[in-house]
Amino acid sequence: MKRTMFFLDQKDMPTKWYNILPDLPVALPEDLHPATGKPVTPDDLAPLFPMELIMQEFSPERYIEIPEEVQDILLTWRPTVLHRAYKLEKALDTPAKIFYKYEGTSPAGSHKLNTAVPQAYYNKKEGVKRISTETGAGQWGSALSIACSFFDIECKVYMVKVSFNGKPYRRIMMETYGATCVASPSMDTKAGREMLAKDPNCNGSLGLAISEAVEDAVSRDDTHYALGSVLNHVLLHQTIIGEETIQQMEMAGEYPDILVGCVGGGSNFAGLFIPWLRDKISGKKPNTRVICVEPTATPTLTKGPYAYDYGDVAGLTPLLKMYTLGHDFMPPPVHAGGLRYHGMAPIVSHLYNLGIIEAQAVPQLSTFEAGVLFARTEGILSAPESTHAIKVAIDEAVKCRESGESKNILICLSGHGHFDLSSYDAYLQGKLSDLEFPEDKMKEALDKLPKVG
Numbered sequence: 001m002k003r004t005m006f007f008l009d010q011k012d013m014p015t016k017w018y019n020i021l022p023d024l025p026v027a028l029p030e031d032l033h034p035a036t037g038k039p040v041t042p043d044d045l046a047p048l049f050p051m052e053l054i055m056q057e058f059s060p061e062r063y064i065e066i067p068e069e070v071q072d073i074l075l076t077w078r079p080t081v082l083h084r085a086y087k088l089e090k091a092l093d094t095p096a097k098i099f100y101k102y103e104g105t106s107p108a109g110s111h112k113l114n115t116a117v118p119q120a121y122y123n124k125k126e127g128v129k130r131i132s133t134e135t136g137a138g139q140w141g142s143a144l145s146i147a148c149s150f151f152d153i154e155c156k157v158y159m160v161k162v163s164f165n166g167k168p169y170r171r172i173m174m175e176t177y178g179a180t181c182v183a184s185p186s187m188d189t190k191a192g193r194e195m196l197a198k199d200p201n202c203n204g205s206l207g208l209a210i211s212e213a214v215e216d217a218v219s220r221d222d223t224h225y226a227l228g229s230v231l232n233h234v235l236l237h238q239t240i241i242g243e244e245t246i247q248q249m250e251m252a253g254e255y256p257d258i259l260v261g262c263v264g265g266g267s268n269f270a271g272l273f274i275p276w277l278r279d280k281i282s283g284k285k286p287n288t289r290v291i292c293v294e295p296t297a298t299p300t301l302t303k304g305p306y307a308y309d310y311g312d313v314a315g316l317t318p319l320l321k322m323y324t325l326g327h328d329f330m331p332p333p334v335h336a337g338g339l340r341y342h343g344m345a346p347i348v349s350h351l352y353n354l355g356i357i358e359a360q361a362v363p364q365l366s367t368f369e370a371g372v373l374f375a376r377t378e379g380i381l382s383a384p385e386s387t388h389a390i391k392v393a394i395d396e397a398v399k400c401r402e403s404g405e406s407k408n409i410l411i412c413l414s415g416h417g418h419f420d421l422s423s424y425d426a427y428l429q430g431k432l433s434d435l436e437f438p439e440d441k442m443k444e445a446l447d448k449l450p451k452v453g
């Protein structure tokens with residue numbers, strides 16, 4: 001019998017997150033205060049986040065204990081399964097061994113609940129009654145809505161307008177869990193009203209929705225803000241994905257040669273690859289390749305400069321050193337809504353700048369083609385974000401067929417695509433096209449990068 005699934009016993013779920021900050025070969029550049037240009041202090045962030053999350057953001061500790069209450073909730077769907085993709089390998093006629101870690105079995109349908117739960121928990125412990133946030137495709141908004149319902153916290157979600165209109169089921173899901181969801185730009189904030197005055201038909205962007213959610217949080221005493229990607233503490237919470245796969249690849253008796261994942265803000269893939277980087281950085285496995293995949297229409301790592309920029313349109317967030325397309329860049333409406341962010345996690349940006357990880361951009365049509373092949377072989381209908389990872393895994397497996405090498409490829413499959421069927425429909429009907437990257441618009445946006453130092 002071929003072993004296709006590697007289950008970790010619930011008692012073997014990791015009980016600690018791995019923090020890469022103390023193990024980085026070069027220290028991570030500090031975040032800067034948007035007004036003073038000085039390094040951000042924990043007190044600067046206190047209006048937005050609970051202190052325990054802020055301490056995690058700067059923590060020098062290599063391992064951080066997962067609180068028991070959080071473990072109890074993670075255990076409702078974790079550990080997630082590692083699969084061996086025999087049927088895909090056969091269809092590609094490749095000697096490569098393809099594995100995928102599937103995060104779509106969480107109640108939210110993606111990896112995002114891994115951080116939503118601890119974020120809601122630490123807020124609850126600090127007595128916070130209400131949390132505001134943004135969501136692009138609706139994945140993060142649904143995850144936070146679920147986590148808030150577990151801890152009896154009110155949740156307000158600013159959802160990017162193209163998705164709000166195009167993906168009504170995600171909104172209904174959030175409302176079912178008790179959250180309030182409005183289209184962004186909205187009339188509920190100054191940032192939203194200003195944008196609507198300038199452009200009543202504005203489709204919104206993640207950067208703008210972040211401005212609205214941050215403004216909401218700082219203007220009320222009972223409210224904190226939560227971010228679903230990018231920040232160090234979010235990547236930290238996602239390392240449970242990688243810690244599980246290390247045990248599961250051991251069960252499979254294999255070590256990955258290539259790790260591949262999609263990057264929007266960088267959290268799902270960093271969650272998978274960061275624990276594996278211990279071996280690469282220590283020199284034990286120097287040749288492991290880590291490939292970040294992004295859409296050619298929003299090529300943050302492959303086309304953007306490495307610079308200090310705001311995380312949002314209005315310039316309310318700290319300045320983060322990251323690859324960026326410019327904070328007021330309005331991304332083309334690619335169907336992988338979770339990959340439309342203008343920036344990239346500082347940790348992912350830093351590792352890329354140091355040459356420890358790689359990046360590739362792929363066009364939209366090729367990702368749907370890969371997603372359809374994956375659905376027809378492995379049976380899982382993946383999120384349009386995750387199909388970016390599948391596309392590059394397939395390319396690498398085809399290279400193995402051509403060279404005769406048998407490499408081990410490990411994919412981070414971040415979520416299912418059951419709420420993205422209209423995108424699959426457009427692809428199947430031949431109505432989908434590859435979107436151009438508006439390079440001139442990026443250049444305009446880059447002119448507005450904040451001056452630092």
Ligand SMILES: *Cc1c(COP(=O)(O)O)cnc(C)c1O
Nearest residue numbers: 139229264265266267268338415
């Ligand atoms: C949000 C999301 C992403 C992109 O965000 P990251 O922080 O880069 O992981 C990718 N896949 C899915 C399914 C998502 O929901």
